[in-house]
Amino acid sequence: MxxxxxxxxxxxxxxxxxxxxxxxxxxxxxxxxxxxxxxxxxxxxxxxxxxxxxxxxxxxxxxxxxxxxxxxxxxxxxxxxxxxxxxxxxxxxxxxxxxxxxxxxxxxxxxxxxxxxxxxxxxxxxxxxxxxxxxxxxxxxxxxxxxxxxxxxxxxxRTPRPTLTPRERDILGHLVQGLTNRDIARTLYISEATVKTHLRRIYDKLGVTTRAAAVAAAKERRLVP
Missing domain, CATH: 3.40.50.2300 (Response regulator)
Known part of the structure; x- marks a missing residue:
């Protein structure tokens, strides 16, 4: 054929x-x-x-x-x-x-x-x-x-995707958009300290240490829309 x-x-x-x-x-x-x-x-x-x-x-x-x-x-x-x-x-x-x-x-x-x-x-x-x-x-x-x-x-x-909480996904989504910690806090009506706590947990789950690496990992693994 x-x-x-x-x-x-x-x-x-x-x-x-x-x-x-x-x-x-x-x-x-x-x-x-x-x-x-x-x-x-x-x-x-x-x-x-x-x-x-x-x-x-x-x-x-x-x-x-x-x-x-x-x-x-x-x-x-x-x-x-x-x-x-x-x-x-x-x-x-x-x-x-x-x-x-x-x-x-x-x-x-x-x-x-x-x-x-x-x-x-x-x-x-x-x-x-x-x-x-x-x-x-x-x-x-x-x-x-x-x-x-x-x-x-x-x-x-074989590598399971990291399990993020709904709040962590929200914060990661705003991080990908380029928002600062202060902007994220204002948008979600939480304190900057709370944002920083969530970011530390997100970094640990993604195996990264910086904002840029977290954004890259989120895009690579399609963790946010």
Whole structure:
């Protein structure tokens, strides 16, 4: 079976390289290219690809994760309510599978992409044969992860998220927004001393010692909205 691909990457040179590479595979067809998330959404409707090869960083505008979410979500931007790869009633376009192809492998990037509905997450350092295999697996709806990504996912699952109290989550949320201890105290109608006590407990639970490290950990572990 020939798998029809839509390339989504903001770098023209990268797209040209991927097109040339994929053209060497007899059972993979590049149906189109998109440089932005908006183009990817429009071309997905028009071309009906089996798989969208999605970069995460797309310059200005929506990133690859948001583009993935909109392609897969029902409603105005997405193709429909059915799962990836399924035809919808009335001849509407089937929902494609999204295979992320990126250089970024942080926990936050991986988690966001998977939560948005990506079928696979591949690093650009993979060999061509592995990319071809991953494309066919994604087209069949099978999960595909680069070995380093799979290791990070397993490590993340084995490490329980720190349990924060509702008040600690409130304070951490305000901390992420850049509020000072005084501002947090005024907002929550508590004393600065109480804020400092909560912060010490938050630091202990996150395994950090500074405000900046706490903010980074909160974003990395998605502990606040």
């Amino acid at each position: 020939t798998v029809r691909i839509l390339l989504c990457d903001d770098h023209a040179v990268v797209r040209a390289g991927l097109r040339a590479l994929l053209s060497s595979a007899p059972d993979i067809e590049v149906a189109g290219e998109a440089a932005t998330g908006e183009e990817a959404i429009a071309l997905t409707r028009k071309l009906r690809p089996d798989v969208v090869l999605m970069d995460l960083q797309l310059g200005e505008g929506m990133d690859g994760v948001e583009t993935t979410r909109r392609i897969l979500a029902p409603g105005e931007d997405g193709p429909g309510e059915d799962g990836p790869g399924e035809d919808r009633p009335g001849g509407a376009a089937p929902v494609p599978h999204i295979l992320v192809l990126t250089t970024y492998d942080t926990d936050a990037d991986i988690t966001r992409a998977i939560e948005a509905g990506a079928t696979g997450y591949l690093l650009k350092a993979e060999r061509p044969e592995e990319l071809f295999t991953a494309i066919h697996a994604a087209a069949e709806g099978r999960t595909v992860l680069s070995p380093p990504v799979a290791s990070r996912v397993m490590s993340h699952l």
